[in-house]
Amino acid sequence: MTKIAEEDDKLEQEVILDKKEKNKEHTEAAEKSQNNQENSTDNSEDVVSEDQADNDSIEDIIGEEPLEFASDDGEAFDPELAFKSKIQDIFESKLKEIEDQNLRMRAEFSNYRKRVEKEQADFEVYAKSEILKKLLPVLDDFKLMVDKSTDKEEDSTVFEGAKLIYGKFLQILEKEGLEKIEAIGEKFDPQIHEALMMKPIDDEADHDKIVEVFQDGFLLKDRLLRPSKVVVGVFEDS
Numbered sequence: 073m074t075k076i077a078e079e080d081d082k083l084e085q086e087v088i089l090d091k092k093e094k095n096k097e098h099t100e101a102a103e104k105s106q107n108n109q110e111n112s113t114d115n116s117e118d119v120v121s122e123d124q125a126d127n128d129s130i131e132d133i134i135g136e137e138p139l140e141f142a143s144d145d146g147e148a149f150d151p152e153l154a155f156k157s158k159i160q161d162i163f164e165s166k167l168k169e170i171e172d173q174n175l176r177m178r179a180e181f182s183n184y185r186k187r188v189e190k191e192q193a194d195f196e197v198y199a200k201s202e203i204l205k206k207l208l209p210v211l212d213d214f215k216l217m218v219d220k221s222t223d224k225e226e227d228s229t230v231f232e233g234a235k236l237i238y239g240k241f242l243q244i245l246e247k248e249g250l251e252k253i254e255a256i257g258e259k260f261d262p263q264i265h266e267a268l269m270m271k272p273i274d275d276e277a278d279h280d281k282i283v284e285v286f287q288d289g290f291l292l293k294d295r296l297l298r299p300s301k302v303v304v305g306v307f308e309d310s
Contacts, residue, residue, distance in 0.1 A: 083265060194299070195243060202291045204250055208290065212244070214238035215288070253289035255282045255300040266299040270306045279307035 113212030217234050242250075253264050260267060260280050271283055282302040 097099040273305040276307045
């Protein structure tokens with residue numbers, strides 16, 4: 073019994089020693105882990121301190137003034153000023169473009185107005201010319217009657233009346249722009265004269281000039297209504 077008791081005591085002591093060694097190992101591992109955490113914390117604080125120092129150094133260098141960049145010519149470059157300048161250039165360019173468009177539109181409108189006014193004036197002349205052309209035969213008849221009238225006593229009253237009517241009628245037409253083409257003694261012009269015949273003459277100075285008018289010609293504001301029907305003198309050297 074004694075030998076068995078001794079063996080039990082010995083086994084119990086070995087178990088106790090084994091527990092003590094394990095506890096010791098756990099304690100050392102815990103202390104080592106704590107030391108590592110403390111070292112890591114210290115390093116982090118050192119890094120933060122260094123970063124803070126760097127930031128403080130940058131702030132001391134920069135200060136509160138805005139950043140400026142150097143341009144090609146060495147002068148300070150302000151981005152905000154450059155942006156405003158760019159906007160100003162764009163605005164002036166657009167303004168000039170609008171002004172040019174406005175000038176072109178005004179010029180086009182002015183040309184259009186002149187063209188319309190000219191067309192209206194031409195139409196007015198055309199309308200008058202058509203009416204006056206119809207009245208010219210009446211004027212011719214009055215003139216013919218005046219030219220063929222005699223100065224006899226019994227015809228004097230009729231003659232004076234016809235002459236007065238012819239003068240008033242011609243005056244009214246002249247106020248509307250009618251203009252008689254002067255032909256006698258003028259050089260023949262095919263633009264406004266119509267030669268009905270040629271007549272030999274003795275004076276060389278009158279060659280190719282109008283010596284007689286069969287029917288008067290008329291203009292309406294420089295537009296030919298009717299050419300003068302004339303006789304043209306021709307000089308023949310004998």
